[in-house]
Amino acid sequence: MLYLILILILLICIIYVVYPFLSISKDQDPLLDEINIKIRKNSLMSELDSELESGILSTDLHNQLKDDVEKMIQLELQNLDKENSKIDPIEKMIQIRKDEKSK
Amino acid sequence: MTISNLGFTLLILTMNLCLYSLIGSLIGVRISSKTLLKSAKNANYCTFITLAFSVSCLVYAFVAGDFSIKYVFNHSSLSMDPIYTWVALYAGNEGSLLYIALIISISSFITLFFMPSELNEAEPYIISILSGFLLFFVTVMIFLANPFDTFQNIPKDGRGINPLLAHPGMFSHPPLLMAGLATIIIPFSLVVGMVFTGKFRNDGLDYIRTTSLIIWSILGIGLLLGSWWAYTILGWGGYWVWDPIENVGLMPWLIMTAFIHSIIVQRRRGMFRVWNVILIFLAFVLAQFGMFINRGGPVVSVHSFAASTLGYIFLGFMLFSAIFCLLVFILYSHKIKSDNNVQSFLSRESAFLINNFFLVAITFVTLWGLIFPLISELFAGETVTVGAPYYNSVNGPVILALLFVMGIGPNLSWRNTSKENLISNLVAPLALLSISFILLISFSSKPIISSLSISVIVLVISTIIIEWSKGSYRITKAGTPWFISFIKLIANNRKKYGGYIVHISILLVAMGVIGINFYQIKVDKVLSVGEEVKVGRYIVELIEIDENEYNDRREKIATFLVKNNKNEEIKIMNGNNTFYPSFNMASIRAAIHSNPIEDLYIIPSDFLSNTDMKLIISINPLVWWMWLGGPIFIIGTLISLWPYRTKKG
Incomplete structure (x- = not known):
């Protein structure tokens, strides 16, 4: 009886530990998606910072755009999707805001 | 196969699972493999199963009277009240380590299972720390303190449980206290994980606060139950005597008290980030220090397990923990600078910071009293004893100041308090403090400190009552009955008013302490x-x-x-x-x-x-009020933690 309990526990542990390797998704690894989004965010933020330094953006617009980027990245992380098209609207939004200010 | 064989085999299995989880999570994050990370996480989950069964084996051995196991022989007997066989598990060194390991595995399971997505990036580091911590305990058990060690010749009866442990308090005080101390690893791992990813910001702070509050309350209740137990049995020295084992349980609790308050400021104002990291590191190292003192450390106490070399293993682990914390701090503190600084002395942030300093001061005074005899013996060859008079005379005034700021602080505004607000919020409580103090010193022959202590309690209670009255009145203006308004006030801001209820419980404990110390x-x-x-x-x-x-x-x-x-x-x-x-x-x-x-x-x-x-x-x-403080403390904590209903749509 005790041997049976031990074998049962062993089996449960082995199955549970090995299971993730047996059910690898063919889709893109979501962890990589998440890392990509974060890299993308850092790059956008750096771009905005350098545009501020070079005088292309005003301080107010810079801060506003940074807040917007932050919010949209957070939304993106929460609703992580395999489609990358959702990232594009962030850059579109930045361009629209810049255009509005330059008019 | 015998029960002892099964129990020990499951410990070995646990050790392997911990090793895999630790290494797998670190490699997984390095090579960005979600599959390996998931597998490592599952291995951590499995330790709960293996340890639960291992503990069950030992409990079964106690209940069945299996004296072939040395631990069962040493802590039970045929003539012992059978009810105590269910709690003899943690009566000794080896069994209590097994219990602690189980608690770590359960708390790790819960923490990882409910972890919010904001902490995804930090999760691999959190898993590795939790698994590494559990690995230490399991390894110590396997090689140095095996709870399943057996006799060649089976005795017919056991020695029995330590007589001082045959008390109803055995069912609650040790398990809660050990659980509280062991699970400090949870907020520690969460903070370290976030620091490693360079992000100790608002993301995940609520989760850290929730876990810390639960652990802090478990530890607090464990300490209060210990006081109650000590009060009823002479052998423990009274409700609180600043015994070394009591002190090593108190110190992490004080630091966690500072932490759960300071984290509010970080959440609200983006401040105190580095300070909060220091606090949680201190709490964790002090908890390991407690392990060292409790398990064969050099300080004599009625509470500690017998002196043994095992204590020095825990000393080594404590030093390793301290060095780890120091390295993390040196390498990562520049990434976690706060967004804002304290702008005004008359601000709530400032009050929180002052109270933090008081709590840390009490901790270090207590620590000094604990280690001074060791230092004296080591360096001067003199044996000295540091007793209650030292702690009472030094900590007493600081605790009083702490209570005073506890009353004043909630009446200050964030960032800065205007003079008008300051006067309107504090004139009545300060007037009550002054009146009560004058009356007491006029008619009482007791020391001034007792009158001052009671007056400070009056101040704090009056600030709470005034705050609640004002808040309830605002709601009654809409036509709601007074009692319903009061309930709504608490329900609408559970964190704040749950905190006030916890403050009331602290005041009740303080009342009992003042009564017994000054009016006995x-x-x-x-x-x-x-x-x-x-x-x-x-x-x-x-x-x-x-x-x-x-x-x-x-x-x-x-x-x-x-x-x-x-x-x-x-x-x-x-x-x-x-x-x-x-x-x-x-x-x-x-x-x-x-x-x-x-x-x-x-x-x-x-x-x-x-x-x-x-x-x-x-x-x-007034001792009765001290024990009433316990249930009120629990109620306040539960209210503070009660989640709001999320709206759908």
Whole structure:
């Protein structure tokens, strides 16, 4: 009886530990998606910072755009999707805001 | 296969799972493999199963009286009250380590299972820390403190449980205290994980706060239950004597108190990030220090397990933890700078910071008192004892100042408090403090510190009542009845008002401490059967002395008739003095008559003959309120943690 309990526990542990390797998704690894989004965010933020330094953006617009980027990245992380098209609207939004200010 | 074999095999399996989880999570994050990370996480989950069954094996061995296992032999016997076989698991060193390992695995499971997505990036580091911590305990058990070690020749009976542990407190105090100390690893791992990813910001702070609050409350209740247990049994020294083991449980609790308050400021104002990291590191290292002192450390205590080399293993782990924390701090502190600084002394942030300093100060005073005898013996060759007078005289005023700021702080605004607000919020409470202080010093012959302590309690209670009244009044203006308004006030801001309820519980404990420390009446008396003595409002008559002989103990019971000043009978009480020959130990239980005003506390300290005995009788005012503080503390914490209903759509 005790041997049976031990074998049962062993089996449960082995199955549970090995299971993730047996059910690898063919889709893109979501962890990589998440890392990509974060890299993308850092790059956008750096771009905005350098545009501020070079005088292309005003301080107010810079801060506003940074807040917007932050919010949209957070939304993106929460609703992580395999489609990358959702990232594009962030850059579109930045361009629209810049255009509005330059008019 | 025997039960002991099964239990030990499961420990080995646990060790392997921890190793895999630790290494797998670190490699997984390095090579960005979600699959390996998931597998490592599952391995951590599995430790809960293996340890639960391992613990079940030991408990079964106790209940079944399997004395082939040395641990069962050392902590139970056939003549022991069977109910204690269920808790003898953590009566000794090896079993308590097994219990702690189980608690770590359960808390790791819960923490990882409910972890919010904001902490995804930090998760691999959190898993590795939790698994590494558990690995240490399991490895110590396997190689140095095996709870499943067996005899070649099976004894017919065991030694029995330590007589001082045969008490209802055994069901609650040790498991809660050990759980509270061990699970400090949870907020520690969460913070370290976030620091490693360079993000110790608002993401995940709520989760850290929630876990910290739960652990802090478990530890707090564990400490209070220990005080209650010590109060009822003479062998533990009284409700609090600044015993080294009591101190090593208190110190992490004080630092966690600072942490759970300071994290509010970080959440609200983006401040104190580095300070919060320091606090949680300190709490964790102090918890490991407690392990060292408790398990064969060099400090003598009625609470500690027997001195052994195991203590130095825990010393080594504590030093490793300290070095780890220091390295993390040096390498990563520049990434976690705060967004804002304290702008005004008259701000809530400032009050929180001052209180933090007080809490840290009390901790270091307590730590110094604990280690000074060691330092003195090591460097000067002198044996010194640091007792209650040192702690009371140094910590007492700081605790008083802490309570004062606890009353003032919630009335200050964030960033800055205007003079008008300051006056309107504080004039009434400060007036009440002054009036009560003047009245007390005018009519009381007790030390000024006692009058000041009571006045500070009056201040804090009045600030809470005024705050609640104002808040409830705002809601009643809409036509809601007063009582419903009060409930709505609490329900609409549970964190804040749950916190106030917890503050009230602290005040109740403080009231009990003031009562017993400053207003106690104590009488030493030798009584013969039939004689009586007057103490305070009571008359205590010794009715009879009985002696009972059992297999494992000799029991002497004194029966008292308690009357009031009008000679009216109140109740009959018993106190006993029990001697356990196999342990060469005596256990003295006080006879206690308790009401909200005072406790009549009778200690049968010495039985001189069949008809004469020596008694210590004391009147302890307000102690009843100290124990009431416990349930109120729990209620306040639960309210503070109660989640809001999320709206759908």
